[in-house]
Amino acid sequence: MLVTKRKPIEEIMGFLGEEKAVFLLGCDGCAAASGTGGEAEILELEKELTGRGIDVVGWKVIDFLCQKALVRTGLRPHADAVAEADSILVSTCGIGIQATATVAEMAVHPACDTISLGGIRGEWQGEERCAECGQCFLEFTGGICPLTACAKQLVNGPCGGAKDGRCEVEPDVRRCAWDVIYERLERQGRLDLLRSAPMQVKDHAKMRPPEELRGTRRWAIDIATREEVIR
Amino acid sequence: MKLTELFGAGKFVVTSEVAPPKGTELTGMLEDAELLRSRVSAINITDQQSSVMRLGSLVAAQQLKSRGIEPVFQVTCRDRNRIALQSDLLSASAAGIENVLCLTGDHVCLGDSLGAKPVFDLDSVSLLAAARALNGGSDMEGNELEGRTDFCLGAVVTPGADPVGPQLIKMGKKVDAGAAFFQTQAIFDAEAFSRFMDQAKAFGVPVMAGIILLKSAGMARFMNQNIAGVHVPQVLIDEMATTAKEDRAAKSVEIAARIVHEVKDICQGVHIMPLGWEKRVPAVLDAAEL
Numbered sequence: 001m002l003v004t005k006r007k008p009i010e011e012i013m014g015f016l017g018e019e020k021a022v023f024l025l026g027c028d029g030c031a032a033a034s035g036t037g038g039e040a041e042i043l044e045l046e047k048e049l050t051g052r053g054i055d056v057v058g059w060k061v062i063d064f065l066c067q068k069a070l071v072r073t074g075l076r077p078h079a080d081a082v083a084e085a086d087s088i089l090v091s092t093c094g095i096g097i098q099a100t101a102t103v104a105e106m107a108v109h110p111a112c113d114t115i116s117l118g119g120i121r122g123e124w125q126g127e128e129r130c131a132e133c134g135q136c137f138l139e140f141t142g143g144i145c146p147l148t149a150c151a152k153q154l155v156n157g158p159c160g161g162a163k164d165g166r167c168e169v170e171p172d173v174r175r176c177a178w179d180v181i182y183e184r185l186e187r188q189g190r191l192d193l194l195r196s197a198p199m200q201v202k203d204h205a206k207m208r209p210p211e212e213l214r215g216t217r218r219w220a221i222d223i224a225t226r227e228e229v230i231r
Numbered sequence: 232m233k234l235t236e237l238f239g240a241g242k243f244v245v246t247s248e249v250a251p252p253k254g255t256e257l258t259g260m261l262e263d264a265e266l267l268r269s270r271v272s273a274i275n276i277t278d279q280q281s282s283v284m285r286l287g288s289l290v291a292a293q294q295l296k297s298r299g300i301e302p303v304f305q306v307t308c309r310d311r312n313r314i315a316l317q318s319d320l321l322s323a324s325a326a327g328i329e330n331v332l333c334l335t336g337d338h339v340c341l342g343d344s345l346g347a348k349p350v351f352d353l354d355s356v357s358l359l360a361a362a363r364a365l366n367g368g369s370d371m372e373g374n375e376l377e378g379r380t381d382f383c384l385g386a387v388v389t390p391g392a393d394p395v396g397p398q399l400i401k402m403g404k405k406v407d408a409g410a411a412f413f414q415t416q417a418i419f420d421a422e423a424f425s426r427f428m429d430q431a432k433a434f435g436v437p438v439m440a441g442i443i444l445l446k447s448a449g450m451a452r453f454m455n456q457n458i459a460g461v462h463v464p465q466v467l468i469d470e471m472a473t474t475a476k477e478d479r480a481a482k483s484v485e486i487a488a489r490i491v492h493e494v495k496d497i498c499q500g501v502h503i504m505p506l507g508w509e510k511r512v513p514a515v516l517d518a519a520e521l
Binding site: 151152168169178199 | 352397
């Protein structure tokens with residue numbers, strides 16, 4: 001279970017910048033249970049964006065967005081709409097955002113922060129993909145999480161420790177995360193995103209689960225009590 | 232004295248470095264510093280380099296300062312969170328330290344305390360920003376200080392990184408965060424360094440080329456295999472390999488001086504990392520006419 005919280009619309013509008021057309025993605029798994037990425041929330045997000053002059057060229061709620069294969073098959077019928085879009089706005093946990101960024105090879109924006117509950121990490125097997133940090137950095141990193149992909153959790157660029165593109169900590173299994181980020185953004189012609197990204201500072205206070213969520217791993221599944229739990 | 236004053240006066244600045252001991256015995260480090268003092272403008276004090284636990288760079292820097300040797304206090308983000316980092320910077324200011332080099336730091340897995348928690352609460356960019364905030368009279372949260380610091384802030388860059396693009400972008404972020412000079416990872420290929428400087432000079436911040444004394448062909452090969460961003464060209468390895476053992480020190484000095492000569496006109500200073508050969512640094516500077 002990954003619990004998410006929608007980012008304020010102003011922050012999302014900042015991510016979109018000059019973009020005019022977006023495709024929205026939600027997830028019928030944890031994000032729907034969290035009240036951030038189900039159909040109702042995606043329609044609400046569409047309304048907020050449309051009211052601010054953004055053209056929502058399409059939307060889709062996929063179960064489960066943390067599974068890359070499901071993202072691929074889920075997006076296939078919407079290929080024309082996605083091609084029309086300047087970017088995809090993903091209203092799920094950090095894993096869903098990264099799965100989309102990996103599959104779609106275009107600008108992908110996070111619409112949520114993932115709240116730390118120490119739960120399971122989605123269906124993307126074999127790798128830790130989301131640190132549940134509560135301040136999603138994926139907007140500035142081409143949809144690759146610097147907290148899980150970089151051994152030093154660096155959020156402003158690489159250290160000087162990579163040798164031949166391999167991480168100094170686990171050279172056999174790990175590439176330098178920032179090389180991978182750089183390559184993806186270069187391929188997409190979006191290196192300016194790295195240059196212009198504001199300095200990032202981790203806020204460890206956001207890694208503490210909110211008081212009302214502590215010890216309530218099942219809270220989000222319990223739709224009946226959800227309103228009173230998250231307020 | 233701040234290094235920026237020297238750059239401002241158009242000087243070609245020479246620095247070197249010494250390492251605090253693993254233990255309390257400071258004699259060796261102070262002797263190394265004495266060998267260098269008359270030939271360099273300042274001496275870096277490394278901060279638990281290679282993640283090996285040692286005596287701290289703050290007290291070591293203070294020891295140099297009290298002997299009239301200008302220290303460059305190295306601070307890494309590996310071992311301290313933002314509270315301790317800012318606190319140590321305030322302490323350094325109280326100790327009269329004026330030059331600070333802000334680094335991310337090696338990962339703990341390279342050192343001798345493998346189970347230690349790698350902190351990295353801040354990174355080199357946010358550490359520079361925190362230090363600049365202290366210079367401005369507040370901490371990084373914006374809380375007002377009683378008395379401010381007045382540091383000259385430096386940073387590092389790896390010109391030999393492949394790809395170099397991410398390094399250049401981060402270099403820009405360090406400049407934006409307050410870096411007023413750069414020291415580089417070791418340079419052995421002046422042409423490659425020149426290509427790097429073609430791009431880096433746009434930042435308008437002084438760059439000091441890192442110089443390491445090659446002790447042997449084996450050391451060169453080891454660095455090529457194991458040290459990030461360092462590439463010793465084959466011609467230099469061959470040059471060391473074909474030199475008789477008794478002539479190697481002289482050859483090492485000759486090569487280092489040659490590299491200094493080659494980069495002298497394209498950067499604003501050199502930072503010499505003697506790695507135990509402190510006593511040969513004056514010969515390098517003589518041969519390089521510095």
